[in-house]
Amino acid sequence: MTYNIISTGSIGNAVVINGFILIDCGVSFKSLKNVYKNLKLVLLTHIHRDHFNAATIRQLAKERPTLFFGCCEWLIKPLINCGLNKSKILPFKCGQMYDLGACKVSPIKLYHDVPNCGYRLYIGSEKALYITDSGTVEGITARDYDLYMIEANYRTDEITERIREKEATGEYSYEKDVLYRHLSKEQADDFLLNNMGNKGEFVYLHMHKEGIKNV
Numbered sequence: 001m002t003y004n005i006i007s008t009g010s011i012g013n014a015v016v017i018n019g020f021i022l023i024d025c026g027v028s029f030k031s032l033k034n035v036y037k038n039l040k041l042v043l044l045t046h047i048h049r050d051h052f053n054a055a056t057i058r059q060l061a062k063e064r065p066t067l068f069f070g071c072c073e074w075l076i077k078p079l080i081n082c083g084l085n086k087s088k089i090l091p092f093k094c095g096q097m098y099d100l101g102a103c104k105v106s107p108i109k110l111y112h113d114v115p116n117c118g119y120r121l122y123i124g125s126e127k128a129l130y131i132t133d134s135g136t137v138e139g140i141t142a143r144d145y146d147l148y149m150i151e152a153n154y155r156t157d158e159i160t161e162r163i164r165e166k167e168a169t170g171e172y173s174y175e176k177d178v179l180y181r182h183l184s185k186e187q188a189d190d191f192l193l194n195n196m197g198n199k200g201e202f203v204y205l206h207m208h209k210e211g212i213k214n215v
Contacts (some may be wrong), residue, residue: 001126026050029059042046044071046116058082110134135180144197152204153182
């Protein structure tokens with residue numbers, strides 16, 4: 001299973017799997033110029049602009065009228081507002097499996113400050129997991145997958161120190177909210193340790209070299 005990270009983090013999110021599946025579309029259309037012609041399916045997670053760029057989605061639908069867009073119920077109306085034909089929207093429910101021919105898809109309920117989902121993706125005999133923007137992965141299992149794409153937004157010790165320093169000076173600490181909206185590297189590592197087999201591959205998303213990126 002191949003992947004192409006177009007962008008990840010607060011600047012925008014877009015990942016292409018096996019050349020024909022785009023997960024998240026929070027980037028400019030120009031960013032997709034080298035990949036959009038081969039896309040068959042776009043999987044969307046939530047409404048935040050760094051994951052859902054309405055102008056790009058509108059342009060994608062215009063340039064690729066045969067393209068399908070999969071999402072859970074909270075993004076159906078926003079897609080229609082982008083001008084998409086209802087026949088090109090694939091409505092999903094978390095926990096259910098959808099056979100789309102070239103692949104199978106199963107959305108996973110995640111916990112952010114807006115309704116959000118991740119995805120289990122099955123292509124042939126290979127399995128991939130995509131999880132970003134969630135305060136927890138409790139209750140989620142994905143044993144022996146081939147590819148794990150998982151958020152590792154911050155290191156707990158670094159964000160805790162930032163909170164302490166701001167509280168000491170009476171400064172507002174937005175980092176407190178991050179703890180409930182994003183996965184730490186420690187959470188990501190624990191999940192991988194408990195699920196990934198010897199042949200699995202993983203990629204950290206939303207990760208910052210100094211600890212925090214997508215806050």
